[in-house]
Each structure stands twice: as C-alpha cells, then as structure tokens.
Amino acid sequence: MFRNTSSLIQPLVFFIIIALLFPFSLPAEGLLLQRIGGGVIWVSAVLATMLSLESMFHSDYQDGTLEQMLIHPRSLSLAMLGKALAHWTATGLILTLFSPLLCVTFNIPSEQIWVLFTGLLLGTPSLTLIGAIGAALTVTLRRGGVLIAIIILPLYIPILIFGAGMLTQVAQGLEVTSQLYALAAILALSITLAPFAIAGALRITIN
Amino acid sequence: MPNLKVISANNLSCVRGDNLLFEGVSFDVSEGQCLHVTGPNGCGKTSLLRLISGINQTETGCIKWQGANTNDNSLFLSECAYIAHKEGLKNELTAIENLRYYQQLDGINDELALDDTLAKLKILKCADLLAQQLSFGQRRRLSFARLLIAEFSLWVLDEPFTGIDTDGRELMESLCVNHLKSGGLIIMTHHQTLLDSPLNQYRSELQLGQA
Amino acid sequence: MNPITIIWNFLSNTYHRLGSPREFYTISRYTTPVFGALFLVLSLIGTYFGLFVAPADYQQGDSFRILFVHVPVAWMSLFVYVVMATAGAIGLIWRMKMAFVVTICSAPIGAAFTALALMTGSIWGKPIWGTYWVWDARLTSELILLFLYFGIMAVYYAFEDRKTAEKATALLSVVGVVIVPIIHYSVEWWSSLHQGVTVFAEGGPKMPPEMLLPLAFMAFGFMFFYGYALFLSMQNKVLDNERKSGWVRALVNNKEQQS
Numbered sequence: 001m002f003r004n005t006s007s008l009i010q011p012l013v014f015f016i017i018i019a020l021l022f023p024f025s026l027p028a029e030g031l032l033l034q035r036i037g038g039g040v041i042w043v044s045a046v047l048a049t050m051l052s053l054e055s056m057f058h059s060d061y062q063d064g065t066l067e068q069m070l071i072h073p074r075s076l077s078l079a080m081l082g083k084a085l086a087h088w089t090a091t092g093l094i095l096t097l098f099s100p101l102l103c104v105t106f107n108i109p110s111e112q113i114w115v116l117f118t119g120l121l122l123g124t125p126s127l128t129l130i131g132a133i134g135a136a137l138t139v140t141l142r143r144g145g146v147l148i149a150i151i152i153l154p155l156y157i158p159i160l161i162f163g164a165g166m167l168t169q170v171a172q173g174l175e176v177t178s179q180l181y182a183l184a185a186i187l188a189l190s191i192t193l194a195p196f197a198i199a200g201a202l203r204i205t206i207n
Numbered sequence: 208m209p210n211l212k213v214i215s216a217n218n219l220s221c222v223r224g225d226n227l228l229f230e231g232v233s234f235d236v237s238e239g240q241c242l243h244v245t246g247p248n249g250c251g252k253t254s255l256l257r258l259i260s261g262i263n264q265t266e267t268g269c270i271k272w273q274g275a276n277t278n279d280n281s282l283f284l285s286e287c288a289y290i291a292h293k294e295g296l297k298n299e300l301t302a303i304e305n306l307r308y309y310q311q312l313d314g315i316n317d318e319l320a321l322d323d324t325l326a327k328l329k330i331l332k333c334a335d336l337l338a339q340q341l342s343f344g345q346r347r348r349l350s351f352a353r354l355l356i357a358e359f360s361l362w363v364l365d366e367p368f369t370g371i372d373t374d375g376r377e378l379m380e381s382l383c384v385n386h387l388k389s390g391g392l393i394i395m396t397h398h399q400t401l402l403d404s405p406l407n408q409y410r411s412e413l414q415l416g417q418a
Numbered sequence: 419m420n421p422i423t424i425i426w427n428f429l430s431n432t433y434h435r436l437g438s439p440r441e442f443y444t445i446s447r448y449t450t451p452v453f454g455a456l457f458l459v460l461s462l463i464g465t466y467f468g469l470f471v472a473p474a475d476y477q478q479g480d481s482f483r484i485l486f487v488h489v490p491v492a493w494m495s496l497f498v499y500v501v502m503a504t505a506g507a508i509g510l511i512w513r514m515k516m517a518f519v520v521t522i523c524s525a526p527i528g529a530a531f532t533a534l535a536l537m538t539g540s541i542w543g544k545p546i547w548g549t550y551w552v553w554d555a556r557l558t559s560e561l562i563l564l565f566l567y568f569g570i571m572a573v574y575y576a577f578e579d580r581k582t583a584e585k586a587t588a589l590l591s592v593v594g595v596v597i598v599p600i601i602h603y604s605v606e607w608w609s610s611l612h613q614g615v616t617v618f619a620e621g622g623p624k625m626p627p628e629m630l631l632p633l634a635f636m637a638f639g640f641m642f643f644y645g646y647a648l649f650l651s652m653q654n655k656v657l658d659n660e661r662k663s664g665w666v667r668a669l670v671n672n673k674e675q676q677s
Contacts, residue, residue: 063296
C-alpha cells in the first residue's frame with residue numbers, strides 16, 4: 001500500500017475538501033462555524049472513511065491474493081483484523097492527525113480540539129472495522145460503492161452520535177468520560193467481532 | 208502403507224445459478240499421481256479445483272485428505288497449493304518481494320532459497336522488477352515459484368501451461384514430474400491433450416460435462 | 419412416552435418438514451388461510467373496541483386512537499427484524515435453505531411495518547406535538563431501522579447468484595441485530611422528547627384495560643398478518659427457487675390440465 005502513495009493521500013484530501021465545503025454553504029458567521037465545526041469534521045471523517053473502503057479489498061480480489069488468504073492455514077479473521085488496522089493507519093489515523101489543523105481553521109477552542117482528537121482516535125478504527133464488513137460483502141460487485149454506503153452508514157450512527165455528542169457536552173462545560181467509554185466499548189466490540197464477520201463475508205462472496 | 212498421502216473426493220456437485228455444472232464427481236489421487244481434469248469450457252473445471260483447494264465449500268459429498276475432511280483442516284491447507292489465472296502477485300512489489308511475502312507467510316525465512324527458486328524458473332534476472340513490469344509468461348513462472356518455496360504435497364493447478372513459451376512449458380513439466388517422483392500429488396486442468404507430455408505416464412483423466 | 423418427549427418429537431419433526439421447500443409448500447397451503455382469517459377476526463374486533471368502546475383520552479381526545487395501529491406496527495417492525503436475523507443465523511449455521519427464504523421474505527414486510535409506524539407516528543404527531551416530525555429518539559431509531567431494512571434488501575438484489583445473495587443477506591441481518599441495540603441506546607442518549615414507556619412500565623401498564631384490550635387484539639392481529647404475508651411471499655419464493663425441480667413442474671402441469 002505504501003508503494004502507492006496516491007491511495008495514502010486521497011482520503012486525506014477528500015476529508016479536508018468535504019470539511020471545507022461547509023463554510024461555503026453556511027452563512028458567514030464565525031460563531032456558527034465554531035459551534036458546528038466538530039460535527040462537520042466528524043461527518044467528513046465518516047464520509048472519507050467510507051469512500052476509502054471500496055478499495056480496501058479490491059486489488060487483493062483482482063490479483064488473487066484474497067483467494068490465497070482464504071486457503072491459508074492461518075486464521076482468516078486474524079489476517080482481516082491486521083488488514084483493517086493497516087487500512088486504518090493509512091486513512092483514519094491520518095485524518096485524526098490532521099483534524100486539529102481543521103479545528104484551527106474553524107476557530108474551535110483548544111479544549112474541544114483535544115476531545116475531538118481523542119474521539120476520532122477511538123472512533124475511526126471502529127469505522128474502518130465495521131465498514132470492512134460492507135467492503136467484504138460487496139468486493140465481487142462491479143459497482144459496490146453506493147451499496148457500501150447504504151449498508152454501512154446506518155451502522156455508523158452510534159459512533160457519530162457519541163463522537164460529535166462529546167463536543168456539545170464539552171462546549172456546555174460537561175463531563176465527557178461516559179461518551180469516551182462508549183466509544184471505547186464500541187471499539188472493543190468491533191475489534192473482537194468484526195474480523196469474524198469480515199472473514200465470513202469474504203467466504204460467502206468469493207466464489 | 209503408512210502415511211501414504213491421498214486425497215479422495217466423493218459425490219461432489221456444483222450448481223451455478225440454476226445450472227447444474229456437474230454432480231456425482233468422485234476420484235482418488237495418491238502419491239505420485241496426476242489427475243488431469245478435462246472437459247469443454249464452462250463445464251466447471253475451475254469450480255472443481257476451487258472446491259478441492261477449499262476456496263468454495265462443498266454443497267454435497269465430501270473431500271478427504273488422509274481420511275480427514277478438508278473443511279477448515281489446517282493440516283490440509285498447509286499442504287495444498289492452488290495456482291490459478293489470478294496469480295496472487297502484488298503489482299507494487301518486486302518479484303522477489305512477492306515470493307518473500309509468501310515464504311514468510313509460511314513461516315520460513317531463507318533468502319538463498321528465494322534466489323535459488325527464481326534461478327530454477329529462469330527469472331532471476333527479473334528479481335528486482337516490479338511485478339507489474341513482468342510479462343505474462345514471467346508472471347506465470349513467478350507464481351509457479353511459490354510451489355517450490357514451501358513443501359506442498361498437493362499442487363492444484365488451473366491451466367498452468369497457458370500463456371508461456373515452449374521452453375517455459377518444458378521447464379514447468381519437468382518441475383511437475385520431479386514433484387510427482389518425490390511423492391507429490393497434482394490435480395490440474397489443461398485444455399489440450401497431455402499425451403505427448405512427460406506427465407502422461409503419471410496421468411489419470413477425469414472428464415467433466417458429459418451429461 | 420412422556421408428554422415432553424411427544425412435544426419435542428413433534429417440534430423437531432415439524433422443523434425438519436418445514437426445512438424442505440416441498441413440505442413447506444404443502445403445509446403452508448393450509449396454514450396461510452388460517453393466519454389470514456385470524457388476522458381479519460382479531461383486527462376487526464380490535465378496531466371495533468378501539469374506535470367505539472375505548473374511552474377518549476382526557477388530554478388527546480379521539481386522536482389518540484391511531485395508537486391502536488401505530489403501537490402494534492412499531493412493535494412488529496422490531497419483531498420482524500429479530501425473526502429475520504434469527505432465521506439468517508439458523509441458515510448460516512445449519513445451512514438450512516428455508517431459513518434464508520424466511521430472512522429474505524421478511525425484509526420487505528418489516529420495512530413496510532417500519533414505514534407504517536413512521537407514517538402513523540407523524541400523523542399522530544401533527545395534532546399532539548404540532549409538527550409531523552421531531553428528531554426524537556424513537557422516531558429516529560425507527561427511521562434508522564427502515565434504512566437497515568433497505569440495506570438488507572439492496573444486498574439481496576445486488577448479487578446475481580442466488581445462494582451468495584441469500585448468505586450475504588443473512589450475514590448482514592445478523593450483523594445488524596448486534597448493532598441495533600447500540601443504535602437504540604445511543605439515539606436514546608442523544609435525545610428524548612417522546613413520551614415515556616407506558617405499556618411495559620414497571621408496576622404494570624399505565625393504561626386502562628379498555629384501551630389495553632383492543633391494543634392486545636391489534637397486536638396479535640398484526641402478528642398473524644405477518645405470518646400470513648410471510649407465508650404467501652415464501653410460497654412465491656419457493657416456487658421461483660425450485661422452478662426447475664420435478665415437484666414444481668408437476669404442480670404447474672396439473673394446474674394447466676385443470677384449466
């Protein structure tokens with residue numbers, strides 16, 4: 001993946017562009033952007049992750065490596081966990097690292113930047129893992145992109161609610177530990193269960 | 208005969224959509240034997256190989272390796288290699304990196320063996336080329352090299368001689384013969400006759416699509 | 419033989435018979451009309467009691483009566499999802515053909531219940547809340563549920579190979595059922611404008627029996643409607659799936675000779 005640098009940069013550029021569309025589509029008030037900026041960044045992260053999913057298994061399917069993984073004696077679920085985490089480092093992690101920069105352009109106060117950063121760090125791996133189930137289900141289809149969105153976006157709602165909800169809480173001066181725990185719990189669940197679903201989906205669709 | 212390696216299939220069938228491709232397919236292949244699957248296009252040759260190698264699950268019947276069912280059988284999976292049209296090579300990696308990847312997946316780390324294998328297949332000079340720069344024939348040879356880096360007993364080969372020159376074909380045939388002589392098993396599809404091939408004396412034929 | 423063994427044998431026998439498409443078709447020819455009749459009777463009784471016997475609400479007047487449709491269909495929207503996912507799991511684990519048929523035929527019915535719950539909810543919301551839609555927890559959850567149903571249906575129709583489509587659909591419905599409680603909990607946390615739980619609240623229902631009775635009739639009525647619609651749709655699906663098999667051809671030939 002790292003030989004192909006464009007696949008590394010595309011999700012990041014996409015992420016920033018979506019986030020930058022919002023100021024143009026909203027009334028030019030500094031305060032408004034400051035208030036909704038966190039939510040905008042979350043939505044952009046969700047969309048950028050989702051868009052990167054289609055390519056997750058695509059080249060492996062095309063060149064036959066996926067078949068070879070299917071019949072390798074080592075656990076397919078474990079391989080898929082590794083694959084999803086590798087995919088995350090190239091998408092979700094990079095988005096997270098760049099998010100403070102976007103926050104600055106939205107004039108988001110610094111205590112909220114930290115909350116957003118932690119939230120994204122905990123939330124984006126779950127986005128990738130859950131999304132990978134959709135990617136695995138649609139890998140053999142020629143036009144899987146829209147289908148992935150239909151399948152996966154409803155499943156992303158809890159992560160979005162807790163992640164963006166934290167920012168509202170912080171803005172009102174409230175504690176956010178419970179939402180952080182919720183995100184961490186979702187991550188723990190995704191890490192333990194999603195690999196089996198991904199492996200199962202691949203065994204179903206590849207034939 | 209202790210530890211004689213044998214794969215036996217009983218009553219396999221394959222349905223695609225509404226079409227029954229084949230049913231009631233049974234065979235036994237043991238050490239030193241080559242099963243040649245023949246039949247017209249679309250009769251399910253590739254599907255059969257994919258059933259055997261475990262990519263697809265059997266709907267009816269069963270496949271046994273050393274008497275044990277091959278489903279989720281890691282012993283079988285570690286002894287079976289499947290080479291198909293899609294070679295399983297990463298375009299972004301060089302030839303030797305591709306090979307190293309598979310070697311390390313099988314828990315081996317032996318650089319000399321990699322060079323050695325590439326030399327055997329006469330593609331040592333392309334070792335540092337990216338896989339996407341290789342010609343079709345070179346890619347076939349590289350995918351064949353995978354068979355030699357770990358000790359697979361059963362080779363499942365889908366049209367192994369397609370798209371390579373006479374020299375390459377002779378090379379691959381001799382590798383197959385060596386494999387059979389040292390007690391290996393081969394199940395392969397090939398649309399041409401193998402009568403004039405050195406593989407012929409080890410060969411038994413399974414014809415699909417007669418019904 | 420003790421009675422438990424007899425019941426067990428009966429259940430396992432029925433299960434295995436229903437597992438075969440042909441047996442299912444034969445059995446369902448008799449059960450489907452029964453379900454339909456039960457639905458009609460129960461829902462007519464429920465409607466009568468709901469519209470004419472139950473007293474008007476002291477706050478909401480007569481407009482609350484939509485509850486006798488709204489609440490049962492909202493329950494059914496979740497119930498169908500659970501049935502669908504359970505059947506999907508059974509199909510994947512025990513490779514049972516008919517279980518997949520249950521999953522696939524349930525999805526449109528569940529989606530219809532969900533859409534109905536949303537529609538009746540917003541009709542009810544207009545006089546009570548003064549607006550057709552509010553972003554409250556239950557409405558939002560129900561809307562997400564509708565999209566989950568759409569996703570499952572979309573997956574089924576995306577694959578050309580029927581068996582792949584069936585398994586993929588089943589897998590997605592199982593994944594969904596793991597996530598549905600999380601969605602529900604998160605949406606609940608996110609906002610709650612909706613009135614609290616009234617029927618299954620602690621210390622018994624907070625509803626007078628004259629209202630509870632028609633509600634129960636309607637709930638069971640809709641349950642049988644689900645059974646009726648599911649079996650009809652499954653009969654169709656089974657005939658389509660098995661159209662090349664001998665018994666379906668014989669069936670068609672018989673029909674042709676009769677006409």
